[in-house]
Amino acid sequence: MVVRMDDACCGGLHSDAVADVRSGQLAEPLVLTLSEAFKALADPTRIRMLHCLLRRELCVCDLAEALGMTQSAVSHQLRYLRTLRIVKNRRDGNAIYYTCDDAHIAGLLQMGIDHAMHAGANEGG
């Protein structure tokens, strides 16, 4: 394999460091999958929605009311989460109930919450 060091800065001094880091790189598809997952959690609205839907099943309008959002906004975000298979829905009459039983997302969110709660305390500066 060819490792280009044409435009190497540092006079190419650290080519070993670059090679080392390069060998440990994450595969591109993995990186994309990862960023996609984190992106789902990278918005206040979606965090609130998921936190609710992890707690219990809710129909769209109840979710909208609980969050003080319009039905349309909630529905658009639900479509987003549905596309990523993060939430599921079931129909009952003309209401549609959503849930989130995605263990991965739940784990990441919970870990984030735990971290955020502790943060600020050990911000040594």
Add this chain to the structure above:
Amino acid sequence: MVVRMDDACCGGLHSDAVADVRSGQLAEPLVLTLSEAFKALADPTRIRMLHCLLRRELCVCDLAEALGMTQSAVSHQLRYLRTLRIVKNRRDGNAIYYTCDDAHIAGLLQMGIDHAMHAGANEGG
């Protein structure tokens, strides 16, 4: 406190569900902190950068070369991560070395990687 149910849909049938979910809501500042943290991981470039900087210390140009990016793009993202105190830097001559020793970010990223590796296997649907 007043719980509005003016524009309650479902004829206000699920007001208990709404109240329940409302009582368990995350505090706004926490939600914002959370989304900020996840946002840092919600971009392929930053994931790659952080993965490198968790592995070892790198100067800007080496990071740029390892990732096949311009120095400017890397520098902009480093500023972003620096502002969030996710990465640290130290100067040595006219090179500036960056590292990421943020345990929270490292934890989230690792958890995401683990999950992403297993995913696809149990995609029953």
Add this chain to the structure above:
DNA sequence: CCCTTACATGAGCATATATTCATATACTTT
């Protein structure tokens, strides 16, 4: 002091994102 190297940063641009508004669809009731 001038030049080079390494990094930072502001402006501009193209794209992505989150919401709103209007409207379409699916189901229920009469």
Add this chain to the structure above:
DNA sequence: AAAGTATATGAATATATGCTCATGTAAGGG
């Protein structure tokens, strides 16, 4: 079938984001 309720969705809009290009700043060498 017609009307009502709950949800979905397309278009439009405002803002955010990530990159490039040009330039500014800090440290080192002659």
